Amino acid sequence: MSGAAMDEPVTPPPGYFAGFPFDSAPLAIAPIQTERLILRPLAESDIDDIWQYQRLDEVLRYIPWPKRDFEAAAAHTRWRAAAHSLDADGRAIFLACVLAPSPDAGEHAGRVIGDVMLRLSSVETAELEIGWVFHPDFHGRGYATEAAAAMQRLAFDGIGAHRLVAHLDPRNEASARVCAKLGLAHEGTLRESYYDKGEWSDAGLYAMIARDWRALEDTPAPHTP
Numbered sequence: 001m002s003g004a005a006m007d008e009p010v011t012p013p014p015g016y017f018a019g020f021p022f023d024s025a026p027l028a029i030a031p032i033q034t035e036r037l038i039l040r041p042l043a044e045s046d047i048d049d050i051w052q053y054q055r056l057d058e059v060l061r062y063i064p065w066p067k068r069d070f071e072a073a074a075a076h077t078r079w080r081a082a083a084h085s086l087d088a089d090g091r092a093i094f095l096a097c098v099l100a101p102s103p104d105a106g107e108h109a110g111r112v113i114g115d116v117m118l119r120l121s122s123v124e125t126a127e128l129e130i131g132w133v134f135h136p137d138f139h140g141r142g143y144a145t146e147a148a149a150a151m152q153r154l155a156f157d158g159i160g161a162h163r164l165v166a167h168l169d170p171r172n173e174a175s176a177r178v179c180a181k182l183g184l185a186h187e188g189t190l191r192e193s194y195y196d197k198g199e200w201s202d203a204g205l206y207a208m209i210a211r212d213w214r215a216l217e218d219t220p221a222p223h224t225p
Contacts, residue, residue, distance in 0.1 A: 010124050011123070012126055012160075013126055013162065016126035016161070017123070020126075020159060021087035022086040023085050023086075024095065025041065027041055032154065034150050035146060036099065036104070036146060037143065037146055037147055038099075039116065040098065041081065041093070041094070041095060042094045042095065042096045043081050046077060046096050046112045047077045047078070049111055050077050050096075050112060051074070053113075053114070053135035053136070054077075056135075059135075060197075064194065087120075088120065088123065089123055092117055092118065093117070094116070094117050095115060095116050095117075095147075095151070097114040097147045099112075113138045113143060114133055114135060115132070116130070116131065116132045116148060116150075116151050117132070117151075118130055118159075125163065126160065126162035127161065127163040127165060128161045129164075129165050129166065129167065130148060130155065130164055130166050131166065131167075132144050132175070144175075144178050148178055149181075149182060152208075156213045162209060162210050163210070164184070165206065166206040166207070167204070167206075168203070169202065169203065169204070170189055170204045176206075182208070184207055185206065186205070187205045189202050190202060190203045
């Protein structure tokens with residue numbers, strides 16, 4: 001596919017990206033609320049909570065983040081917190097996943113337990129990339145699926161994406177399960193496509209197109225006796 005000329009602005013395809021360009025700043029005032037989470041833009045005040053999982057080897061194992069000391073990690077969080085516009089290829093937004101007050105949350109209420117991302121892969125093809133990372137203490141409780149599902153809805157219903165993709169290390173079975181729960185199909189594996197932490201790693205590609213999303217939304221919920 002030949003892209004637009006380098007000196008011409010890329011415009012979204014007809015019928016897609018109705019919400020383009022997208023600015024996440026208003027979500028600081030009116031955040032996305034799920035059953036157990038509050039999703040709002042990352043802020044500098046989140047540095048300490050994010051450091052609690054960004055420093056862990058088991059978190060870094062399957063994502064292309066280098067091992068950082070606290071100061072470098074804080075700078076990384078500030079950089080991500082300043083990213084709030086999906087207005088050109090490569091731009092991204094990052095939302096903090098805040099544990100909402102509830103009896104189950106207890107003393108952890110208000111804590112940032114993870115974060116989610118949408119990155120603009122291509123304006124020309126109306127494609128967004130989704131990503132997530134959570135503190136291991138909160139794995140296995142469905143938080144990643146809950147947060148990613150909210151971002152999936154934002155991508156298709158709020159921004160008007162034609163295609164939503166996720167890239168992950170095939171060894172990351174937990175994230176592969178999240179993709180399956182979201183209805184993202186495994187489209188293939190790119191063998192040894194990137195070098196990270198001293199080794200070549202594969203990249204699994206998962207994706208959903210808007211037509212599949214609409215069909216999923218139109219499917220009646222299963223009857224519960």
